[in-house]
Every structure is written in structure tokens, then in C-alpha cells.
Amino acid sequence: EVQLVESGGGLVQPGGSLRLSCAASGLTFSSYDFTWVRQAPGKGLEWLAYISSASGSTTFYAESVRGRFTISRDNTKKSMYLHMNNLRAGDTAFYFCATVVGYYIDVWGKGTTVTVSS
Amino acid sequence: QSVLTQPPSASGAPGQRVTISCSGSSSNIGSNTVNWYQQLPGTAPRLLISINTQRPSGVPDRFSGSKSGTSASLAISGLQSEDEADYYCSSWDDSLDGWLFGGGTKLTVL
Numbered sequence A: 001e002v003q004l005v006e007s008g009g010g011l012v013q014p015g016g017s018l019r020l021s022c023a024a025s026g027l028t029f030s031s032y033d034f035t036w037v038r039q040a041p042g043k044g045l046e047w048l049a050y051i052s053s054a055s056g057s058t059t060f061y062a063e064s065v066r067g068r069f070t071i072s073r074d075n076t077k078k079s080m081y082l083h084m085n086n087l088r089a090g091d092t093a094f095y096f097c098a099t100v101v102g103y104y105i106d107v108w109g110k111g112t113t114v115t116v117s118s
Numbered sequence B: 001q002s003v004l005t006q007p008p009s010a011s012g013a014p015g016q017r018v019t020i021s022c023s024g025s026s027s028n029i030g031s032n033t034v035n036w037y038q039q040l041p042g043t044a045p046r047l048l049i050s051i052n053t054q055r056p057s058g059v060p061d062r063f064s065g066s067k068s069g070t071s072a073s074l075a076i077s078g079l080q081s082e083d084e085a086d087y088y089c090s091s092w093d094d095s096l097d098g099w100l101f102g103g104g105t106k107l108t109v110l
Helices: none
Strands: A003-007 A010-012 A018-025 A033-039 A045-051 A059-061 A069-074 A079-084 A093-101 A104-108 A112-116 B009-012 B018-023 B034-039 B046-049 B063-068 B071-076 B085-093 B098-101 B105-109
Touching: A003 A093, A018 A033, A018 A093, A018 A112, A033 A069, A033 A104, A033 B098, A045 A069, A045 A079, A045 A093, A045 B085, A045 B098, A059 A069, A079 A093, A104 B034, A104 B046, B009 B018, B018 B085, B018 B105, B034 B063, B046 B063, B071 B085
Parallel strands: A010 A112, B009 B105
Antiparallel strands: A003 A018, A018 A079, A033 A045, A033 A093, A045 A059, A069 A079, A093 A104, A093 A112, B018 B071, B034 B046, B034 B085, B063 B071, B085 B098, B085 B105
């Protein structure tokens, strides 16, 4: 069974940085594409970033986070990351990592909370 | 504002059939597949329908998806109380090079 566990969330001041991690098990990690999706309190889902399998040479970002967030992966640690810089109050949300199969988002983790506040 | 448009709410009595629509454009639904997600209260989303009509293992056949042109629909038949959840459609957008989600539809089982 594929399992994804996010970590690294917490309280950060505006303008600060945070790195979210996504640890995967039950799959051949290097063969999978991954993505990050967030959900602000009481709101809908917002796609953020995508990274391709193997070397992760292909990445895509939502316009709302492009230039501030960076997605990366470490196949040796079976982990995927979201580096978030220059955080704003509007980035306050629950952050989910998920696997990607073709053109759809497949298995989701339970998520981690990020709160941006002074 | 989501580019995929869903009704904010839907409802039905137990045993009834309900449909949820999702409207997009030529750059997303019109040229890519549609996927549906169920989010029960306080939990992560779960893939319900992939590639327009495919149910992952474990998803009851009461759930079905369809797509026509730039629109798609999720149908739930034989409504059960445990179907109360938020439902989201999603599709890749060729102009944005990323996924779009609908705003979500809150389903209430009366």
C-alpha cells in the first residue's frame, strides 16, 4: 500500500521560510511523479507544484507560488520536498503531497499545516 | 476564482441519485481527462474517478463519471449517509501547465 507522510509544517512569520517533506513508502519511489496541493482553511483545493520521476528534471509551478516555492526530491531518501520562501499570510493552509499517474493526482498524504502569522 | 466551475452545493435523500457538474474550457477539460476527488470532513482528498470514467479499486460502482466536450459530471446513485462530503473535479490545463480544481461541491444527504 502506498503511503505518504508530510512533515515540516508549523508557524512562521511573514517573509519567513519553511521546508515541507513528504516521505513515501510502498512504492518504487524513483519511478513516480509527485505533486503538492494545498487547502486554505474552509476553502477548496489549489495545485502548487509538480516534479517528474527519476531525476526530477521537469517541474511545473502554479503562478501563485512560482519564484517563491521550489519542489525537489531525494530518491535515496524516498522523500520529496517543498521549499517555501517569502511566505505570506495567504500561504496559510493545509499542504498535501500526492503521487501523480499520467495526468491525474492519485494517492494523497494526510497533510501538514502551515500558518503564516506574526 | 476556479476556472473549473462546480455548483457549491448538492443534496439528495438516501437512495436517490444526484449529479454534480463541472464546466471548463478547451485548454483543460476540452483537451484533457477529468478526475474527481471525495473529501470527507477532516480528511485528505481521495481519488474517486480518474480518466473521466475509471473507478480505482475500492470505489463503489454507485459512483460514475462522464465527460462531454468541455464539461463533465459525477453521478452518485443509491445515496448513503457516508457520501456526505466535498467533491472536487480536476483537469490538467495546457495553458497553465498545471492542474486546475473546481471550487468543490458540498453534498448533503437529507
